[in-house]
Amino acid sequence: MRSDTTAPWALLCVVVALIYLFSLGPILITAAVSFNETNRSLFPPRGWSLRWWARAFGPEWTQPLVFSLKLSTLTAVLSTVLALPLAFALHRHRFPGREAMIALALGPLMLPTLVTGVGLLQLFQYAGLREHIGFGALLAGHLVICLPFAVRTVSISLQTLPPNVELAAASLGATRWNTLRHVVFPLIKNGLVAGAVFAFIHSFTDVNLSLFLATPGEQPITVKILAFLEFGFAPTLAAVSVITLVLPLVLVAVVERLSGLGDFIYGERRA
Amino acid sequence: MNDHARTATPWLLIAVPAAVLLVFFVLPNALLLSASFLKTEAQQLTNQPTLDNYKFLLTRPLYLEVMLRTLVVGLCVGALDVLLGFPLAYFLVRTKSRWKGLLIALSLAPLLASVIVRTYGWYIILNRFGVVNDALLGLGVMAERIAFMPSTGAIVVGLAHALLPYAVLTIMGSLGGINPNLEKAAMSLGANRTRTFLSVVLPLSIPGVVGGFILVFSIAISAYATPAILGGPATQVAATAIYNFMINLLDWSAGAALAVILIVSSLLLLYAAARMGAKRAAL
Amino acid sequence: MPEPALRLVGIEKHYPSAVAVAGIDLDVAEGEFVTLLGPSGCGKTTTLGLVAGFFPPTRGEIWLKGRHVEGLPSFKRDIGVVFQDYALFPHMNAAENVAFGLRMRKVSSSDMAKRVADALELVKLTGLGDRRPLQMSGGQRQRVALARALVINPAVLLLDEPLSNLDLKLREEMRVEIATLQRRLGITTVFVTHDQGEALVMSDRIAVMNAGRIEQIGTPSDIYERPATRFVAQFIGRMNLIAGKVTPSRRVAVDGGVELPIPVDRDITTGSDVHVAVRPERAELRPDAPSSGVTIPCTLRQVLYLGSTRELHVDFDGGQRGIVEMPNDGSASRFEAGALAWFCAPVESCRVLRA
Numbered sequence: 001m002r003s004d005t006t007a008p009w010a011l012l013c014v015v016v017a018l019i020y021l022f023s024l025g026p027i028l029i030t031a032a033v034s035f036n037e038t039n040r041s042l043f044p045p046r047g048w049s050l051r052w053w054a055r056a057f058g059p060e061w062t063q064p065l066v067f068s069l070k071l072s073t074l075t076a077v078l079s080t081v082l083a084l085p086l087a088f089a090l091h092r093h094r095f096p097g098r099e100a101m102i103a104l105a106l107g108p109l110m111l112p113t114l115v116t117g118v119g120l121l122q123l124f125q126y127a128g129l130r131e132h133i134g135f136g137a138l139l140a141g142h143l144v145i146c147l148p149f150a151v152r153t154v155s156i157s158l159q160t161l162p163p164n165v166e167l168a169a170a171s172l173g174a175t176r177w178n179t180l181r182h183v184v185f186p187l188i189k190n191g192l193v194a195g196a197v198f199a200f201i202h203s204f205t206d207v208n209l210s211l212f213l214a215t216p217g218e219q220p221i222t223v224k225i226l227a228f229l230e231f232g233f234a235p236t237l238a239a240v241s242v243i244t245l246v247l248p249l250v251l252v253a254v255v256e257r258l259s260g261l262g263d264f265i266y267g268e269r270r271a
Numbered sequence: 272m273n274d275h276a277r278t279a280t281p282w283l284l285i286a287v288p289a290a291v292l293l294v295f296f297v298l299p300n301a302l303l304l305s306a307s308f309l310k311t312e313a314q315q316l317t318n319q320p321t322l323d324n325y326k327f328l329l330t331r332p333l334y335l336e337v338m339l340r341t342l343v344v345g346l347c348v349g350a351l352d353v354l355l356g357f358p359l360a361y362f363l364v365r366t367k368s369r370w371k372g373l374l375i376a377l378s379l380a381p382l383l384a385s386v387i388v389r390t391y392g393w394y395i396i397l398n399r400f401g402v403v404n405d406a407l408l409g410l411g412v413m414a415e416r417i418a419f420m421p422s423t424g425a426i427v428v429g430l431a432h433a434l435l436p437y438a439v440l441t442i443m444g445s446l447g448g449i450n451p452n453l454e455k456a457a458m459s460l461g462a463n464r465t466r467t468f469l470s471v472v473l474p475l476s477i478p479g480v481v482g483g484f485i486l487v488f489s490i491a492i493s494a495y496a497t498p499a500i501l502g503g504p505a506t507q508v509a510a511t512a513i514y515n516f517m518i519n520l521l522d523w524s525a526g527a528a529l530a531v532i533l534i535v536s537s538l539l540l541l542y543a544a545a546r547m548g549a550k551r552a553a554l
Numbered sequence: 555m556p557e558p559a560l561r562l563v564g565i566e567k568h569y570p571s572a573v574a575v576a577g578i579d580l581d582v583a584e585g586e587f588v589t590l591l592g593p594s595g596c597g598k599t600t601t602l603g604l605v606a607g608f609f610p611p612t613r614g615e616i617w618l619k620g621r622h623v624e625g626l627p628s629f630k631r632d633i634g635v636v637f638q639d640y641a642l643f644p645h646m647n648a649a650e651n652v653a654f655g656l657r658m659r660k661v662s663s664s665d666m667a668k669r670v671a672d673a674l675e676l677v678k679l680t681g682l683g684d685r686r687p688l689q690m691s692g693g694q695r696q697r698v699a700l701a702r703a704l705v706i707n708p709a710v711l712l713l714d715e716p717l718s719n720l721d722l723k724l725r726e727e728m729r730v731e732i733a734t735l736q737r738r739l740g741i742t743t744v745f746v747t748h749d750q751g752e753a754l755v756m757s758d759r760i761a762v763m764n765a766g767r768i769e770q771i772g773t774p775s776d777i778y779e780r781p782a783t784r785f786v787a788q789f790i791g792r793m794n795l796i797a798g799k800v801t802p803s804r805r806v807a808v809d810g811g812v813e814l815p816i817p818v819d820r821d822i823t824t825g826s827d828v829h830v831a832v833r834p835e836r837a838e839l840r841p842d843a844p845s846s847g848v849t850i851p852c853t854l855r856q857v858l859y860l861g862s863t864r865e866l867h868v869d870f871d872g873g874q875r876g877i878v879e880m881p882n883d884g885s886a887s888r889f890e891a892g893a894l895a896w897f898c899a900p901v902e903s904c905r906v907l908r909a
Contacts (some may be wrong), residue, residue: 120299
């Protein structure tokens with residue numbers, strides 16, 4: 001099926017179009033619903049109004065949105081900062097317990113985030129800090145579930161370093177610090193950014209873990225939306241949901257433009 | 272030509288990250304494990320060891336039903352996503368369209384949306400006054416509106432939608448690794464395009480298909496938001512039951528035990544997937 | 555005797571799984587071009603890495619221009635290295651790559667610009683300074699790597715199989731260029747390769763290595779004409795090795811009973827197993843036995859036509875085989891497969907080596 005014009009290929013294209021419809025439809029429908037005139041989630045929308053969008057940008061919703069942005073940005077930065085020494089150690093040194101460290105670093109990826117959330121809640125309960133969950137607890141939880149992404153991308157970057165460049169730099173008189181500064185960091189910059197972006201998105205879209213560690217005053221936007229669903233599906237929620245989709249999308253598009261994120265998604269290497 | 276023998280360095284480097292992971296990941300899970308073997312009385316965790324929690328979960332019909340439903344949902348979602356994901360993945364790998372990059376991005380875009388966003392759309396589509404009902408009434412297929420939600424079927428549809436990109440990614444990875452010369456070889460030996468597909472491409476893509484299935488299955492069994500929104504008290508899955516135990520009933524032990532069952536299932540699946548060699552390791 | 559530019563004393567490198575370098579002593583004179591030649595795994599690259607300071611030796615001393623350096627890290631040694639894969643910095647263009655070493659030595663920017671330009675001219679890459687490695691061919695990248703190592707005026711230039719990633723024609727061109735460049739600049743050079751052609755063309759001296767040790771050091775013609783061991787004899791060029799024993803009359807008896815009048819070193823005892831080594835191009839095939847020299851009866855098995863030469867593959871009585879290489883002078887081969895003939899060589903062209 002290599003020619004794009006044969007009958008089997010045409011059939012495939014039709015099937016694929018339907019699958020795209022299945023995949024993107026609900027998201028577009030959610031967006032459309034937010035423009036309803038009345039406070040009902042009807043599709044197709046009856047009437048046309050931006051009032052729900054105005055509410056979506058109002059204080060009630062911007063507060064958790066800003067909270068999420070702060071939380072996820074901090075998570076992304078901290079994940080990257082912690083991932084750096086870890087990935088370096090794993091890449092360049094063979095030490096006893098290396099395999100265990102790898103398992104530990106990737107562990108949070110292997111278990112449902114829900115479980116990590118529950119466990120953390122229990123930890124805080126045990127430590128008598130139940131009343132103090134909120135930003136701190138959320139940060140700890142998000143950090144733990146996002147760290148593996150950062151570690152993976154930094155590791156991939158380190159592995160794609162041309163093999164002898166560090167030795168070349170040393171032979172030319174560069175101290176360890178100079179080698180890191182002038183050779184290694186410029187070359188892994190893209191990996192760092194990719195890791196930070198993945199961490200941000202994973203944190204921003206998380207609900208399973210945040211569910212257990214949020215408090216009414218300190219909630220990520222995903223948890224707030226979930227809570228409000230109890231009262232029904234207002235168009236405002238639709239508007240807010242679309243905002244929470246557009247934000248990561250724009251972020252990824254910008255970063256892709258600046259530094260080629262695609263490599264890390266498909267595992268291909270650009271030379 | 273690389274042999275750094277300074278032994279203190281790696282330990283210094285991993286100290287802080289390792290500490291963070293130990294305290295906020297290993298410790299909580301260890302606590303869960305231990306709590307699952309302790310009794311809870313009057314909504315407080317005691318120090319009394321017991322196997323009752325597991326007995327409770329594994330003998331009460333309600334919870335057996337929950338676990339069975341979780342399993343069934345996982346299987347259906349996995350199968351559906353592999354079925355839908357394969358044509359899409361094949362198309363994306365083979366297409367020569369200049370919009371290839373955009374098409375790939377579009378197929379992955381749902382991953383960026385929080386589960387809420389994706390599920391919301393299904394709520395709108397499937398509810399009594401939603402699109403599907405309107406369409407079916409309009410076409411004369413039904414006489415009156417059906418409540419498609421809350422139901423296990425709705426959960427399956429919602430999760431299948433949400434997790435499709437994972438299947439597509441995994442299968443794409445596997446298809447992309449098939450040497451294009453193999454197809455040429457088959458055709459040079461007399462196989463037409465369909466035969467080549469059936470006897471060369473399909474068998475070689477099985478690791479990716481299986482890997483995709485396992486990945487989707489493992490995420491589906493621990494899903495919370497979609498089952499919570501599209502399901503109800505009568506259609507609980509493992510994740511919603513755990514939430515119920517922990518937050519509503521304050522039954523730490525039962526919640527922990529169910530969580531442990533979920534962990535063990537996930538780890539077993541991971542092991543199976545790793546054995547299949549369908550995962551790519553970065554480290 | 556002037557100080558050697560580079561001196562290795564008792565250098566060893568042990569790894570948990572193997573001994574890479576088992577004991578190397580080497581002096582390289584100022585301006586000399588020495589090649590470490592050997593098969594993969596013989597320890598030549600490890601030795602180079604030890605000189606460069608990429609890892610410390612298990613035992614031994616390294617002296618660079620009279621200074622003890624085996625304890626110093628790489629960046630404190632006055633060396634320039636050209637890697638097999640060139641190891642150019644992909645995020646810098648050619649000029650920046652070449653300037654790197656100067657930058658580390660805090661050379662002023664005006665000086666730097668001039669020296670970089672001079673270095674690029676030396677390797678015939680003038681005007682390509684702003685190209686990135688990705689936009690260059692393999693040959694051009696190799697020149698950038700060379701310029702980068704030369705521009706800092708190192709005390710010793712170390713090259714690790716720099717030509718092995720080039721295609722044949724380019725390889726042959728570059729080895730002459732590098733050798734000429736080295737002679738012109740007079741930089742002490744240690745060159746690592748498994749390609750004996752390169753070694754023979756470029757070197758002042760060759761150190762043939764095997765299993766972590768140097769089996770023989772000498773000039774190219776020493777190594778070629780007078781190999782000291784069987785390994786060296788077989789590694790360089792092709793060699794006929796005819797097994798035999800030392801007789802009481804201090805001759806060599808080869809299988810089939812023929813005794814050969816080749817002088818045997820005093821330290822090879824009577825009765826020991828030896829090999830008689832003679833280059834195919836020094837031997838000839840004759841229809842009748844000559845009166846002097848080394849002569850062994852044989853049967854011609856096969857004649858191979860190779861364009862500029864002919865190879866005659868023969869079988870000796872007793873089962874061994876030999877090869878005679880004769881220039882193709884345009885006439886038809888005098889011999890046909892199956893013919894009986896005599897394998898002959900002058901005594902001076904034969905050596906007796908321990909088995």
